[in-house]
Amino acid sequence: MKSYPSLSHWGAFTAKVEQGRLVGVEPFVRDPHPSRFNEAWLDMAASPLRVARPVVRKGWLAGDGGAGRGEDAFVAVPWDEALDLVAGKLRTTMDEHGIGAVFGGSYGWSSAGRIHHARTLVHRFLGTLGPFTSQTTNYSFGAAMLFLPWVLGTHRAVSSVQTTWQSIARNADVVLAFGGIPAKNYELVSGGVAQHRYEDVLDELRASDVRVVNISPFRGDIDGRLPHDWIAPRPNTDTALLLALCHHLASRNLHDRNFLNRYCDGYDEFESYLLGVADGVPKTAEWAAGITGLEAARIEQLAASLVGRRVMITATWSLQRARHGEQPYWAIITLAAMLGQIGLAGGGFGFGHGSSAGMGNPDFNAPLFGLARDDLKAGVSIPVARVADLLLNPGETVRVSGKTLRYPDIRLVYWAGGNPFHHHQDLNRLREAFRRPETIVVHEQYWTATARHADIVLPASIPLERNDIGGSSRERYIFAMHKACEPFAEARDDYDIFADLARRLGTWDEFTEGRDEADWLRWSWQNTTEALARRGISAPSFDEFWSKGHFEMPDPEADFILLERFRDDPETNPLPTPSGRIQIVSHALRDACGEEQPGHAAWLDPEEWLGSPRAADHPLHLLTPQPARHLHGQLDASAFNRAGKHRDREYVTIHAGDAASRGIRQDDIVRLFNDRGSCLAAANVTDTIMPGVVALPTGAAFDPDGTMDRNSNPNLLTRDVGSSEIGQGCSAQSCLVEVELFIGELPKLTVYDPPAIE
Numbered sequence: 001m002k003s004y005p006s007l008s009h010w011g012a013f014t015a016k017v018e019q020g021r022l023v024g025v026e027p028f029v030r031d032p033h034p035s036r037f038n039e040a041w042l043d044m045a046a047s048p049l050r051v052a053r054p055v056v057r058k059g060w061l062a063g064d065g066g067a068g069r070g071e072d073a074f075v076a077v078p079w080d081e082a083l084d085l086v087a088g089k090l091r092t093t094m095d096e097h098g099i100g101a102v103f104g105g106s107y108g109w110s111s112a113g114r115i116h117h118a119r120t121l122v123h124r125f126l127g128t129l130g131p132f133t134s135q136t137t138n139y140s141f142g143a144a145m146l147f148l149p150w151v152l153g154t155h156r157a158v159s160s161v162q163t164t165w166q167s168i169a170r171n172a173d174v175v176l177a178f179g180g181i182p183a184k185n186y187e188l189v190s191g192g193v194a195q196h197r198y199e200d201v202l203d204e205l206r207a208s209d210v211r212v213v214n215i216s217p218f219r220g221d222i223d224g225r226l227p228h229d230w231i232a233p234r235p236n237t238d239t240a241l242l243l244a245l246c247h248h249l250a251s252r253n254l255h256d257r258n259f260l261n262r263y264c265d266g267y268d269e270f271e272s273y274l275l276g277v278a279d280g281v282p283k284t285a286e287w288a289a290g291i292t293g294l295e296a297a298r299i300e301q302l303a304a305s306l307v308g309r310r311v312m313i314t315a316t317w318s319l320q321r322a323r324h325g326e327q328p329y330w331a332i333i334t335l336a337a338m339l340g341q342i343g344l345a346g347g348g349f350g351f352g353h354g355s356s357a358g359m360g361n362p363d364f365n366a367p368l369f370g371l372a373r374d375d376l377k378a379g380v381s382i383p384v385a386r387v388a389d390l391l392l393n394p395g396e397t398v399r400v401s402g403k404t405l406r407y408p409d410i411r412l413v414y415w416a417g418g419n420p421f422h423h424h425q426d427l428n429r430l431r432e433a434f435r436r437p438e439t440i441v442v443h444e445q446y447w448t449a450t451a452r453h454a455d456i457v458l459p460a461s462i463p464l465e466r467n468d469i470g471g472s473s474r475e476r477y478i479f480a481m482h483k484a485c486e487p488f489a490e491a492r493d494d495y496d497i498f499a500d501l502a503r504r505l506g507t508w509d510e511f512t513e514g515r516d517e518a519d520w521l522r523w524s525w526q527n528t529t530e531a532l533a534r535r536g537i538s539a540p541s542f543d544e545f546w547s548k549g550h551f552e553m554p555d556p557e558a559d560f561i562l563l564e565r566f567r568d569d570p571e572t573n574p575l576p577t578p579s580g581r582i583q584i585v586s587h588a589l590r591d592a593c594g595e596e597q598p599g600h601a602a603w604l605d606p607e608e609w610l611g612s613p614r615a616a617d618h619p620l621h622l623l624t625p626q627p628a629r630h631l632h633g634q635l636d637a638s639a640f641n642r643a644g645k646h647r648d649r650e651y652v653t654i655h656a657g658d659a660a661s662r663g664i665r666q667d668d669i670v671r672l673f674n675d676r677g678s679c680l681a682a683a684n685v686t687d688t689i690m691p692g693v694v695a696l697p698t699g700a701a702f703d704p705d706g707t708m709d710r711n712s713n714p715n716l717l718t719r720d721v722g723s724s725e726i727g728q729g730c731s732a733q734s735c736l737v738e739v740e741l742f743i744g745e746l747p748k749l750t751v752y753d754p755p756a757i758e
């Protein structure tokens, strides 16, 4: 038996290989609480769902214009023929319509390894051909990414290092955790968890006696082992609750005027909205009660409990994956500013504690290098979540954070390392959008729904089948990833596929820079070594690193606290905003981002929520949290994940009262539906979710039958609309549905078998 170090987003491990086959997976010895997801490799490495050879859709060969996508059979073709077809189609598309007609945004998580990171490689390859159409921001925190620069000057408060848990535990009196601190999210981090620390975070908070408040529709968003209070506002109404907390402070003159004067801009204008001077509606606890469904007294109590205390306000990213998802974040910044503790240990705010492993870790800032090339600029770049709009509306415009983008006419779509039929909202609409282009090319390891909707599918290797270097800047270790097995069937590395295509298209030199995998590994480590040297940290030689399998980052000297330097000296370290301070009010945003934006944190109707007229027909608010037993659409088919399902359907969590009134009992199969579509799930009846709210995690593979999904993919139901003109982020969490008992024979799933290949 041979052993090879490797890495997934959910953790580092040693692959045990016998006669070329993976037979065991041992977690990284320095990971105190390894993820069980690793087990899934045992059946996923050589799963029947692996794409085995290049295939082309029959209808595409017959020139059906895309009509049969998602339904046709495929024909297997030799690699050379497949590459000729792809290169030929790229060439004719460029000749006839220009490279802007090629869409290569290719959003998705790809691999933990940085050299073989598929999405980076798509961009690098298409970039050698010219300014192709791409995607910016992300599904995770896209709304915040474009919003925060208006208020803080950059999006680092959501995209970069967060105030450490250690400093919060030591210094905070109260943690208000919007969206909680869900254990499941700590299973992984983009780039790979080195050490799962959720238990440590719980221990630190428990030991320090800090009062933790879970503000979320779901009690389980904080592990029961950490004593905490639970406050459950209706989904998408956090802004109203936050405004009422602000109102409590302002109306009693308990806000920190010194902080607001010295560090913020525009408070007085915001206050006139808050007190109702501007619109005649004071944002009182009574007012917020009508929106959030909480009792006014409870809101007053919560507000009073913050006064004179050191308060840390955290929010998960889910709050902003919603219609007007920018507003709760602005309201949090505003409340934190009124409390006056931004930049102090144990105070202020954080966006992402609770959303993935590594959040709140010490600032390791591990330097990792992949094959991105900034000199190969993309052309038009749309916010990721506007993908269906792009394909459906060529020539139309969209407003994004004060700019106008025109959607190019897309003829060819290229995807590698992502699964839009997992990640996008309103999949019936996406299906229609995916019928528009002339050609869709996908590299995949597995027969995902996206691969099934493509014209040419090229089989890609998995990390165990290639050498790489991986890690997350947030984690303590950088990892060597050794090739443990030969590629499955005819699978190839994305890098080699692109190199061969580049050769056909005359850009091989530019794409490869003359390097192969071995050269890139050394190049990457050399960059890491130099970056570390600039910080006075010495790294071992490549060979030493490679044979040891990991490199340990030293502990940073100080605890990271968000905006500490600004707090210490705002004159020397101003924020890159118009005022140099925190924009409690932004006239620039108001003027740039459409009529509905008042230019400060405000309650804006999210349209699909429990207080809207639409709730008459679809009275339940559907949340679509990240799945507890896998990563997005990945590992869905694994035995490990399927053991957590019931009759091969995902569980939907529903309140006992809502279940009883619909005649639904534990484990019953139910149908979730609205005007956009429907899917099936198994009922998990509980009182840990608030009445009126149901939660169906993402990730079940889309198995369409007309407009319904035989499986449990919640994106049949979610709404495909931008968060607002500010962020144009995804609004997955603003969605109303009805749930009913499913009667009849459970349809047979087809998506866990490969499609027909001739």
Ligand SMILES: Nc1nc2c(c(=O)[nH]1)N[C@H]1C(S)=C(S)[C@@H](COP(=O)(O)OP(=O)(O)OC[C@H]3O[C@@H](n4cnc5c(=O)[nH]c(N)nc54)[C@H](O)[C@@H]3O)O[C@H]1N2
Pocket (backbone or CB within 6 Å): 107, 108, 109, 110, 111, 116, 117, 118, 139, 140, 141, 321, 416, 417, 418, 419, 420, 422, 423, 424, 425, 443, 444, 445, 446, 448, 460, 461, 462, 463, 494, 624, 625, 626, 631, 632, 633, 634, 698, 714, 715, 718, 732, 733
């Ligand atoms: N309703 C709803 N929808 C959501 C969300 C939500 O909260 N609610 N969350 C959103 C969020 S935050 C995210 S990040 C997205 C995630 O969306 P995605 O990142 O698109 O989801 P994954 O399933 O991780 O897709 C990655 C795909 O890349 C493939 N892959 C991995 N490695 C390689 C490789 O080396 N080469 C190639 N060619 N392929 C590879 C995998 O097999 C997998 O199919 O989903 C979003 N969708």
Ligand SMILES: Nc1nc2c(c(=O)[nH]1)N[C@H]1C(S)=C(S)[C@@H](COP(=O)(O)OP(=O)(O)OC[C@H]3O[C@@H](n4cnc5c(=O)[nH]c(N)nc54)[C@H](O)[C@@H]3O)O[C@H]1N2
Pocket (backbone or CB within 6 Å): 139, 140, 141, 178, 179, 180, 182, 184, 185, 186, 187, 188, 215, 216, 217, 218, 221, 234, 235, 236, 237, 238, 316, 317, 318, 319, 322, 354, 355, 356, 357, 623, 624, 625, 626, 627, 628, 629, 630, 631, 632, 733
């Ligand atoms: N196990 C596992 N972990 C993951 C992932 C995975 O696929 N699997 N994906 C990773 C990725 S890509 C990302 S971006 C992060 C996402 O991280 P998050 O966005 O934090 O994850 P979610 O599970 O969508 O949301 C967290 C909780 O927010 C609550 N919530 C939803 N809407 C509201 C609301 O309106 N108000 C309040 N107060 N609470 C609300 C829900 O109850 C939910 O459980 O997770 C990462 N972690």
Ligand SMILES: [Mo]
Pocket (backbone or CB within 6 Å): 139, 140, 141
């Ligand atoms: Mo994400």
